[in-house]
Amino acid sequence: MSTVEMHPQRWGDPAAATDLPDSARGLVELAFGSAEPIPATPDMTLPSSGLAPDLLAGFRAAVGDDHVLTDDATRRLRTRGKSTPDLLRARAGDLSDAPDAVVRPGSHDEVVAVLAHANAHRIAVVPFGGGTCVTGGLAGPGPGRDGFAGVVSLDLVRMARLLAVDPVSMTATLEPGLRGPDAEALLAEHGMTLGHFPQSFEHASIGGFAATRSSGQSSAGYGRFDAMVVGLTAATPTGELRLGSSPANAAGPDLRQLLLGSEGAFGVITSVTVRVRRAPAVTRYDGWRWPSFGAGREAMRALAQSELLPTVIRLSDETETAINLADPEKIGAESAGCLMVVGHEGTTEQVTTRHAAVAAVLAGLGGEDLGEEPGRAWAEGRFRAPYLRDSLLDVGVLVETLETATFWSDVDHVYDEVKQALSSHLAGALVLCHVSHVYETGASLYFTVAAPAGDDPLARWAAAKVAASEAMTAAGATITHHHAVGTDHRPWLEREIGSVGVRALRAVKAELDPVGILNPGVLVP
Amino acid sequence: MSTVEMHPQRWGDPAAATDLPDSARGLVELAFGSAEPIPATPDMTLPSSGLAPDLLAGFRAAVGDDHVLTDDATRRLRTRGKSTPDLLRARAGDLSDAPDAVVRPGSHDEVVAVLAHANAHRIAVVPFGGGTCVTGGLAGPGPGRDGFAGVVSLDLVRMARLLAVDPVSMTATLEPGLRGPDAEALLAEHGMTLGHFPQSFEHASIGGFAATRSSGQSSAGYGRFDAMVVGLTAATPTGELRLGSSPANAAGPDLRQLLLGSEGAFGVITSVTVRVRRAPAVTRYDGWRWPSFGAGREAMRALAQSELLPTVIRLSDETETAINLADPEKIGAESAGCLMVVGHEGTTEQVTTRHAAVAAVLAGLGGEDLGEEPGRAWAEGRFRAPYLRDSLLDVGVLVETLETATFWSDVDHVYDEVKQALSSHLAGALVLCHVSHVYETGASLYFTVAAPAGDDPLARWAAAKVAASEAMTAAGATITHHHAVGTDHRPWLEREIGSVGVRALRAVKAELDPVGILNPGVLVP
Structure with a gap:
């Protein structure tokens, strides 16, 4: 199993990180002039572990001595997630809210035992999968501890097994600590795939996908993660939950959908049973050019409402298209139009048939077929963007993303409002956008913002984030399409x-976690 | 708007009821000998309305004098639903648990006012749409009133408007009292369809579809009702709920899925925004014959797991196929095999393409193409079965249905176990089964049972129902795929x-409805 530990101040596998390419460096200078690099202090001192020895002993009794860790290196990597503010604070050497200990259960029963101990002694528990959260979902109660006897990071790394495969029902039961690539590798041994490829795929975990309602780049074909889950088990401080009698039913509210998206605040998901598909024999990704973002979106809508969606469909707006062409001459040039990537996966026959049907619709609507090269380029770079963010921070460019979703008739309005909010709060910013998740009734909008970091990038970003969030909720759109509530979006959830x-969320929380030890401060306002 | 009042002792439009056809009568005699007819007493005396005048006055203030009804005829038709036990008790003249009054709000705000009054005075409120419930979901607290000051039927018949249509997003906002045909007629004016056609379609309501997680005969193509809902409003005794920021999102648990299936126990659904489709230009239903139920099911699984589902797909087992052929000579003859109905709806091109693709798969798997006649016959009779039930009760045959769903690898086992449970508890019964809702990972099983009514059909059926429910839950299948929990399935929900x-359900109930006035005794154990 690959369990690469990320650098506490950067994204991803340290061995895979690269410097900013010269072409991008040229772009940066052209766009922002010569910015001041954001340094990363080598001093990453942690507060000492504050959990009393007898309380640590209780966790050791639950999971074994080897799996309760209090060393600085381990705790450092369980401190917060990977949003740009998280990275900025880590670069500044602020790791003040590190957990007191990292506890690594090896089974559902060990999770139950850990929660029992934490519950009895009012110790906060922050479930930890891949550590890729970008919405403050791993924040914990912070340095003041908020009345808790301590905070432990419940690292699910040891729970990384493929527990069962049912090739007749085409389901698989996975443990929560499995990282994306490991889950795919285990399924591939059975000729299966989950088909869930968010940008965080290389590091994010199955439990995280479930707890945050993740959606991957192939969501048009494989569906959102919450649509894949047919069963789950969870441990709460007051009992266990085992759901999944059938693919769908009418036995009251669908409680699976109450645990999915619960972000560790209701219970710890200890396994999920997911619908799997046969691993595709063929994959094909093509590029299409559209004269405008609006024209491309209308084509996406036409496909979605004809039940003719490919496996992958994403569309960059004019700015993102120009930037991605990585040619300084083309920045701001509208002539590049908008790039759409259209991917098909399946049997040879499926891919051939669907490609032909989709291409006919797109050509009929005015799309220009660019062939497979742009699609291939996208597929090769699809998990690289977070590395680029680190490289841009290195040279003094603040980069962050945020996203929303709305109904088709509101997409234009929401796009304009959010873009306006970001531009007006980040002078000189480049605001890029793409649509990468589409439904019959609407679509997501994913924004990337780049701006000179300036003196206080944390404060600059915080103001822009508030403005964008206000714009989304004022327009009736969701505060997040696929990155969860965490602490960052919590102020807008009631809206x-x-x-x-x-009140319904609070009632469930109070019932399942009456002491409030589970991921305090996250999700529930 | 059509709001045909059903006969209190029978299903459906009295004008549409017919006597048992001679062919069926022949079948009945062959199967059960000469049974004793089940009479229907003309005496349908109700208990007098027990609600104090000042309490009635409060409802009149909320909805207007004309919309608080206490006459026997109106109350009689709001007494229970349309399960066979409901009908048997009505035939016997037992209407002892009639509501004290029928209250008809005309808007969301009037529902809010009704609930406020009921909450203040501890009056039970039973939401009522089409009255087609077959699981005891309209039972109310019964004649003893269980500490309530009275029971009102909250009849949503006046809330029957199409509130909004969004042809860009392809959504429509519907009020809960709209009956199936009326909703379709209003949508047809916009060239749209909902595509939701359960057997109760002609009488059931939009609110009921939502509150019970209904699934229609075209679920393979149009999806379950809960999959169509993108937004909803609900009134609770403690506040209003407005959900639906986007087609899908990651803003915590999906609370829409907590209200869907809540059976009026958490709140009254006052509107739903649903995904609609373009009304099909072409419909085509074909029959296919399979050598066995298992072979037909494997073909369904192949289609579902190839993402090649038609709009309608249903498969009768050997017994149901033989009975439906309505030829006494063929009863029990395995030679008829199993009939599958395969329907396609859409544009000419969609139907042509999909029919060809599906037919190729079915022929390749050994299906025998019977052409369009069996499909047409099914489509014409698709809403008639409940009338037939009345005709069979008339001649002394107890008929009832029940259903479940499970994963494909368990379908065989569940089928055997439930069939065995029914057969062993109803001597001489005919047990019919079909599959009519399929998913990539599993399918529903819908059983129809016919047996001589005997001396005490209520007790006979109750014993068989318990045995079947035990068999389902012991096999890990759901207690109901698409008929809700009501009172009948409540004993098995905890399993x-x-x-x-x-506890999660109880916590939500206690938070939103602390006095417990909403549909007491239903859903929540």
């Missing part, structure tokens, strides 16, 4: 689900 | 969702 919705 | 699941 989205109302006070009755918030 | 399916566990004690933690039950």
Whole structure:
């Protein structure tokens, strides 16, 4: 199993990180002039572990001595997630809210035992999978500890097994600590794939996908993660939950959908049973050019509403298209139009048939077929963007992303409002956008912002984030399409689900976790 | 708008009821000999309305004098639903648990006012749409009133508007009292369809579809009702809920899925925004014959797992196929094999393409193409079965249905176990089964049972129902795929969702409806 530990101040596998390519460096200078690099201090001192010895002993009894870790290196890597603010704080040497210990259960029963001990002694528990969260979902109660006797990071890395495969029902039961590539490798031995490829795929975990309602780059074909889950088990401080009698039913509210998206605040997901597909024999990704973002979006809508979606479909707006061409001369040039990537996966026959049908629709709507090269380029670089962010931070460019979703008739308005909010709060910013998740009734909008970091990038970003969030919720769109609520989106959740919705969440939380040890401060307002 | 009032002792439009056809009568005699007819007493005396005048006045203030009804005829038709036990008790003249009054709000705000009054005075409220429930979901607290000051049927018949249509997003906002045909007629004016056609379609309501997670005969193509809902509003005794920021999102648990299936126990659904489709230009239904139920099911699985599902797909087992052929000579003859109906709806091109693709798979797997006649016959009779049930009760045959769903690898086992449970508890019964809802990972099993009614058909059926429900849950299948929990399935819900699941439901109920006025005794154990 690959369990590469990420650098506490950067994304991903340290061995895979690269310097900024010269072409990008040229772009940066052209766009932002010569920015001041954001240094990373080598001093990453942690507060000492504050958990009393007898409390640590209780965790050791639950999971074994070898799996309760208090060393600095381990705790450092379980401190927060990988949002740009997380990285900025880590670069500045601020690791003040590190957990007191990292506890690594090896089974559902060990998770139950850990929660029992934590519950009895009011110790906060922050479930940890891949550590890729970008919405403050791993924040914990912070340095003040908020009345807790301590904070442990519940690292699920040891729970990384493929527990069962059912080739007749085409389901697989996976443990939560499995990273994306490891899950795919285990399924590939059975000729299967999950088909879930978010940008964080190389590091993110199955449990995280479930707890955050993740959606991957192939969501048009394989569906969102929450649509793949047919069963799950979870451990709560007050009992166990085992759901999944059938693919779908009418036995009351679908409680699976109450645990999915619960971000570790209701319970720890200890396994999921997911619908799997046969591993594709053929994959094909093509590029299409559209004269405008609007024209491309209309084509996406036409496909979605004809039930003719490919496996992957994504469309960059004019700015993102120009930037991605990585040619300084083309920045701001509208002539490049908008690039769409259209991918098909399946049997030879499926790919041939679907490619022909989709291509006919796209050509009929005015798309220009660019062939496979742009698609191949996208597929090769699809997990690289977070590395690029580190390289840009290195040279003084603040880069962050945020996203939303809305109904088709509101997409234009939401796009304009969010873009305007970001531009007006980040002087000189480049705002890029793409659509990468589409439904019959609407689509997501994913924004990338790049701006000179300036003196206080944390404060600059915080103001822009507030403005963008206000714009989304004022327009009736969701505060997040596929990155969860965490702590960062919590102030806007009530705007989205109302006070009755918030009370329902609080009621469930109070019932399952009455002491409030599970991921305090996250999700539930 | 068509709002045909059903006969309190029978299903459907009285004008559409017919006597048992001679062919069926022949079948009945062959199968069961000469049974004793089940009479229907003309005496349908109700208990007098027990709600104090000042309490009635409060409802009149909320909805207007004309919309608080206490006459016997109106109350009689709001007493229970349309399960066979419901009908047997009505035939026997037992209408002892009639509501004290029928209250008809005209808007969301009137529902809010009704609930406020009921909450303040501890009056039970039973939401009522089409009255087609077959699982005891309209039972109310019964004649003893269980500490309530009274029971009102909250009849949503006046809330029957199409509130909004969005042809870009392809959504429509519908009020809960709309009956299936009326909703389709209103949508047809916009060239749209919902595509939701359960057997109860002609009488059931939009609110009921949502509150019970209904699934229609075209679920393979149009999806379950819960998959169509992108937004909803609900009134609870403690506040209003407005959900639906986007087609899908990661803003915490999907609370829409907590209200869907809540059976009026958490709140009254006052509108739903649903994904609609373009009304099909072409419909085509074909018959296919399979040598066995297992062979037909394997073909369904192959289609589902190739993402090649038609709009309608249903498969009768050997017994149901033989009975449906309505030829007494063929009863029990395995030679008829198993009939599958395969329907396609859409544009001419879609239907042509999909029919060809599906037919190629079915022929390749050994199916025998019977052409369009069996498909047409099914489509014409698709809403008639409940009328036939009345005709069979008339001649002394107890008929009832029940259903479940499970994963493909368990379908055989569940089929055998439930069939065995029914047969062994109803001597001389004919047990019919079909599959009519399929998923990539599993399918539903819908059983129809016919047996001589005997002396005490209620008790006979109750014993068989318990045995079948035990068999389902012991096999790990759901207690209901698409008919909700009601009161009838409530004893088995904890087996399916566990004690933690039950506690989560109770916590939400207690938070939103602390006095417990909403549909007491239903859903939540």
